[in-house]
Amino acid sequence: MNQFYYDAVTKMEQLGVDDEYIQGWQCGFLQNPKREEQRLTEAYEAGYSDGEEKSTDNFEQWVTA
Known part of the structure; x- marks a missing residue:
């Protein structure tokens, strides 16, 4: 598996990002298809769009914990 992934x-x-x-x-x-x-x-x-871009810039906005 890709180390970045x-x-x-x-x-x-670990940060408690929303499972969705x-x-x-x-x-x-x-x-994968949506x-x-x-x-x-x-x-x-939002996660799908960021994943497509291979971006980790926005996930902290989705922390729920």
Whole structure:
């Protein structure tokens, strides 16, 4: 597995980032298709966009802990 991916997910989990954001980020990073429309959330879509860009700049906005 890609070290950048692993480190980013580990950091998000340690900081208490919203699970929906993390799942979206993972799917975007891995270029998986988005969830079906009725299961999309704001956090998931934000994570998906950041994951597609391979960006870790915005996830601290989604800390819930």
